[in-house]
Amino acid sequence: MVLTRRAILKSSAAVPLAAPFIGSAMAAAPIKVGSLVDLSGPLGTTGQPMLDALKIAVEAHNKAGGLLGRQIDLINYDTQSSIQLYSQYAQALALKDRVDVVLGGITSASREAIRPVFDRYKVLYFYNTFYEGGVCDRDIFCTGTTPAQTVQKLVSYATKTWGKKVYIIAADYNYGHITAKWMTKYTQDDGGTVMATEFFPLDVTNFNATISKIQSEKPDLILSALVGSNHTAFYRQWGAAGMSGKIPIASTTFGIVNEMATLQAKESNGIITAFGYYQELQTPASVAFVDAIHKQFGAGVPYIGEPAACTYEAFNLWAEAVKKSGTVTRMPVIKALDSGLSFDGPTGKVTIDPATQHCIRNVYLAKAVDKKWDVFKTFPNQTPSDTASVCNLIKHPNIDKQFVIDVKTKA
Template sequence: MPISRRKFIKTSLSATAALASPAISTRYAFGSDDPIKVGSLLDQSGAIASSGVTMVTAMEQGVAEINEAGGLLGRPLQLIQYDTQSNIQLYSQYAQQLALKDRVDVVHGGITSASREAIRPTFDRFQVLYFYNVLYEGGVCDRNTFCTGTTPAQTVEKLVPYAMKNSGKKAYILAADYNYGQITAKWMTKYMQDNGGEVLSVDFFPLDVTNFGPTISKIQAAKPDLILSALVGGNHVSFYRQWESAGMKGQIPIASTTFGLVNEPSTVDASVSADIYGCYGYYEELDTPESQAFVQKLKKRWPDIPYISELTAANYEGLFLWAEGVKKAGSLDRMAVIEALESGITYKGPSGDVTLDGVTHHTTRNAYLAQVKDRKWNVLETFKAVQPSDTAMVCNLKDNPRDNQQYVIDIDS
């Protein structure tokens, strides 16, 4: 059964308060050293909360594990996190607070690309190391920033040809009307064309749209072989329900770059989610010792936790990649840690081996192609050590260490 969001957030916030309290050094017997401050900015309420709450648990779990193992450099971690409430203004406000008042050593945060771009300049300006642990459209090139989630070249490039092979060569694309949806739609189009396919139409939808009736009529008239979806958030789940109500379920396959990230297979009817294709850097259903241990730990601590997706795993892995960088540097000095991270650090996490690429500050990681069956993801194929080749087209921080922007990759070049 779906959990009460209020109940889950209340539990999460209680855990946060415990981890951030001054008593942490006494609890873990670290002595008199000051704690290492880890900042976190994630949406625990508002429209994006369904993505943020499990990411919060991952950060809390990781901080607790590091402290129980002796901390870093003999010092405990202190987690300082703020609920950004799905509000870009609060992202900016709390970013400055973390940098100037809390004086954190690193920040892990942001969910949407808009939230990332609202806070990234603040951390650049005040020289606070920043990790963005979310799948996104690619292109960020900033020596102070590390992006640990998957990019289109790692997942969409696998998803589109597989879906074409099992359906046909004519696609209709639906996407959220902001950076992620607009750029992902371009990648979908590229990969369709690269594999001999054709895109009949591309429709964009603001995040508050819930009525997809007119769109479904357009799709019926266009008669595609395949739907490619980059729809985002709770409102856009309405499309999948309305698709079934219109009698279209089973007639045209759907492949999505977003469905299932926030528990959709468990919160919609089994008939609505059945057979949808996805490709991510992690699924809760992965049958590996690392994944099983990760899921068991989270569910033991938070019995009501929703589905554990790439968002959760990448946030956890991002924390441990940073910790490995600190250990290798033997210091919290920002540049020393950056140089250590650029050396090709690998962490074996719930998703498998995750390696930081020093040239792009993105990760080389596994990708998994799956299909929903009986409200669960059935993993069909595993792609090992997939590189972020899209961002590598525009970003070379080894040659251009002062680069500091998000590129819109010229997909046609």
């Protein structure tokens, strides 16, 4: 599809003209909210609760009379764990459906596929999954956690509790490599040493050699950034070798592809993770959020983790900004969001950091106990300091790129 300069001028001119009309009309056209997440394929179990959370957020607003007196239409596409469909549906949302805001994307690859599309067509976009950090773009708000918020807490707790000798195992692609660097940095910051770092291609299924190596190196703890169902076999073989509980494991990824449901309790007990949200969190807002989803979609909904909670909060932050600016037009809404807007959601208080357009939010540490997460530590109001070290949108509002943060580790 070719978009001419004339068409862009027309569409952007139409908004200010239409705004006063909408304000006065009784039966105004609905506001359109787009969603792009994987509901099928390998990432389907992550995407389903994200869409469910967005649905209950939209419905709550519609029941209360909508936004600016207009009802909200949710338009969602199932991207089927395919990057190609992300690009395709992003075009559809921007050009065919002409949505006012988009929430979605799960992997960093999917985000980087659709971010340029929404940049080009000036559509406000919220990305709500934890990721490696560094995105710096006026048109996107990243509401999930980044390594400075989670990995730092996890590593510092683990090295303080268990010891200073660390063995890192990670998936062999950009996420695993970047996360392993962060793990190394934070371990060294805490005075620990990394004995070895091993990367595993996603199709590795036999971990016995590594398990032997770990036994012979005798680390105090293992940091894991293993990804995907093949890698679940590590925890299986670790348990089969009688190592469960012998050397403790902390992980930045455990639980995101439903490992907790796949493994037996004795294989997962004691593993520690850090995320921005756990569905076991017992605050009133969290309990109400989980109950609302289970009531509407049944208890069979996959685990409601950080991406679902952040999606819910992202929508509410956007809605607050729309109310504050009195319009759904992109720039005024961005300005309202950047005024340090905050929202009390299921994860606690969430505030937008205008310099990075990431979120200042609570981070939790939790331990696996009998296939549930026991949240045992809260770190309130953590800032995305990693992204902040490279990105300042207040000074440089026209940047739109993802910085690769140079993680300084000792050789």
